Amino acid sequence: MELTDIDLNQLVLFQQLMRERRVSKVAEQLGLTQPAVSNSLAKLRRLLGDELFLRTPAGMVPTPFAEQLAGPVGEALALIHGGLNQQVVFDPASVKRSMTIGMTDIGEIVFLPVLMERLRQIAPGITLNTVRNAATHLREEMESGQVDLAIGPLPQLKAGFFQRRLFSQRYVCLFRQGHPLDKPRLSLADFQAAEHLTVVSAGTGHGAVDELLRKSGIHRNVRLSVPHFVGVGHILRQTDLVATVTERLADSLSGPFQLTHRRHPVKLPQVAINVFWHAKVHRSPAHQWLRGVVFELFGDA
Structure with a gap:
């Protein structure tokens, strides 16, 4: 198969379906009708020779081939997205946005008081949300951009993710x-x-x-x-x-x-505490800044 055989929008739709598992939700997010999403999915199925998603009472369940395809597609789209937005300037002192970090309740006790005080000083317009980094869908949430960063011992995050040691402790x-x-x-x-x-x-x-x-x-x-x-x-x-x-x-x-x-x-x-982020946000100035703050505050010298 050649790249000229496929429409990039079909891959975006595929990635959204991997995350949401419902045609109606994907149609709403992409500004399309449900028949348009179904037609695009049908074309992608014919092109790839696989059903990709099976309709069940619980939603659209990906086939093994779709699961195998999800990682490379996500990484490729992330690289394209990063390339198109690499000139964006991030000013933490003036930006207003929300960012989400996956961490355990240990992380909330150890990291959040210090981190929130630093954000108050240098980035007063940034608000933080936390989610449990043991959640079943953490991988999908990071792939989709719902979670910006995860901190902890997370053996389930491997392919498609960058990681860096924050510290080790006994x-x-x-x-x-x-x-x-x-x-x-x-x-x-x-x-x-x-x-x-x-x-x-x-x-x-x-x-x-x-x-x-x-x-x-x-x-x-x-x-x-x-x-x-x-x-x-x-x-x-x-x-x-x-x-x-x-x-x-x-x-x-x-x-x-x-x-x-x-x-x-x-x-x-000793237990290693790592910081994880998806390839999609690797070159994002906002995410590079957030990672830098975390390593400055908590990383081993």
Whole structure:
């Protein structure tokens, strides 16, 4: 097949269908009628020799070939978009726009207070939204431009995405000041005898810690499991529970909740926190600026 055989607008329509999965929604976004979208899809099906999308009660479900095609098409359209807009000047002090970052609740605790203060100083017209970076559709949302950046241990973001190491950190044991374990060194016996709080964080690299402890044969007396980190400080301050958390989260919680942390008695691998962005926004001046601010504030020297 040659490029002259295909209309670029058909690829734009294909990308929108990959994201929205509904003809009516794509027609609305592209300013077309539903029959026009269906006709264009029919031409693309004939050209590529594949159904591409199958109509189901849940919407238009992509075929395996469409899934395989989505990455290269998205990257190609991103390069074209970036080339056409590379002369755009971005002035953070005067621009008014919203930007969205994917992060866990750990990220919201560790990053947002510092980041929001910096934006207040240098980019008062920019507002931030956050979404959970463990969300099922994070990849599609970044491909479509709904999410500008993602921060965290995100093994599911590979092909079609750029990434750069922000920092690495170790895991520590976090508990209240005055806890029976509040002593210079925490032994493995102390750790196993304690009562523990665990956070179930499926979909992120943090969830691997529980599996590593189990594989190491480490027994924990887990008294409480919660689905997020936002309540950890409140819970630990008023109980004798112990939590295994990342060091930067421990540092952020220790002051406000009168907590302390110690080196973990189990040899756990450090966790890498990366910044991810899609090829579509790689050369965008606004996104280059946002990435620069994040690395300036939180990146390892």
